[in-house]
Amino acid sequence: MSSFSVTFRTTPAAQILDLSGELDAHTAQDLEVAIQTSLSNGKFALVINGANLRYISSAGLGVFMAFVEEIRENGGDIKIVALQPQVYDTFDLLGFPHLFDVLPTIEEAEAKFMAGELRH
Amino acid sequence: MSYLKPVVFSDLMIQQTMQYSLRVPSDKRYLADVRRFIEAHASIAGFPEFAIEHIKLAVDEACTNIIDHAYQRKNTEAIEVVIAVDVLAFRISLRHRGIPFQREQYHRPQDLRASINARKGGGWGVFLMNKLMDEVDYRILDGYNEVYLVKKRLLNGKS
Incomplete structure (x- = not known):
């Protein structure tokens, strides 16, 4: 089972949302929640920390979309950080670094949030 | 790029196919088991890490689509994952008894910007499968349907 x-x-x-494990069509609902x-809770400046994320499928990427x-x-943004290379590769395949x-x-x-850089 | 060390071909090697299979319920909680199964055999076949990740992702996307579309999220059906490995390729057949893939009804997402604007995250699985594998086919066979994925082991495969 996916952890x-x-x-x-x-x-x-x-x-900051610290993600850990494998994000697939089964576990994507946990990220959604x-x-x-x-x-x-009125938190719109979100940092997705992928340092411990080992895998992502399109269902996981779909949550960010x-x-x-x-x-x-709402004046916020999703900023994605510290991705492992194989996970970055999947984000890249769909063109995430452009948007x-x-x-x-x-x-x-x-630092980008502090500087008021909310949008990419 | 060649994934393997040079091999001496013989008729016997070309003919030899190793086959492995795994049967799982059509429930997304088993996607991880399918990935472990693919990972283990792709690793034994000698693929580099990045190629193993690509095969795993393509198979995961295909199984997710079978559960969502072929079985319409009914989680009590079955998916049979059959791997056939020979000297030329790593072939995966995903067999199911749900609704076959309707090519004419599939609309590829326009681009990421359009998905974001529409606030929809779906539809990217087929795009990834086509991007990551050397061959993707949908077959209607005797009594079951199959999503067929191929990753070449030798020259001219997608990196």
Whole structure:
């Protein structure tokens, strides 16, 4: 069975979602719930930390596609950081780096939020 | 790019096909088991890491589509994953008894921008399968349907 978890941290600059495990069509709903919870709590500056994410399929990518417009309309953004190479490859296949900030570190994403760079 | 060390071909080697199969329920909680099965055999076949990831992803997308579309999310049916490996290629047959893939009803997402604007994340599985594999075919066979995926092992395969 796929193992996936998402935990939340709030910093002065952003809400950080630490993803761990494998994100597929079975576990994507957990990410969906996590992002929805963040939005319900008024958190629109989201950093997706992929340091411990080992796998993603299009169902996982679809969650970001489905939410990012609403988040940007609310003055926020989804910034994706610290992806492992094989996971970055999948984001890249669909062209994510052209429409999302995909950054090496959490700190860089936080700095962009602090600088008011909400949109990519 | 050649995935394998040079081999000496013989009629016997070309004819020899190793076959492995796994049967799982049409439930997304088993996608990870299918990935482990593919990963293990692609690794034994000598593919480099990036190619193993590509095969895994393509098969995952195909199984997800079978569950969502062929079986319309009914999770009590079955998917049979059959791997056939020979010196030339790694072939995966995903056999099911649901609705066959309707080519004429499939609309490829326009692009990522359009998906974001529409706030829809679906439809990218077929795109990825075609991008990652050397051959993708849909077959209606005697009593079952099959999604057929091929990754070449030697020259001219997609990297």
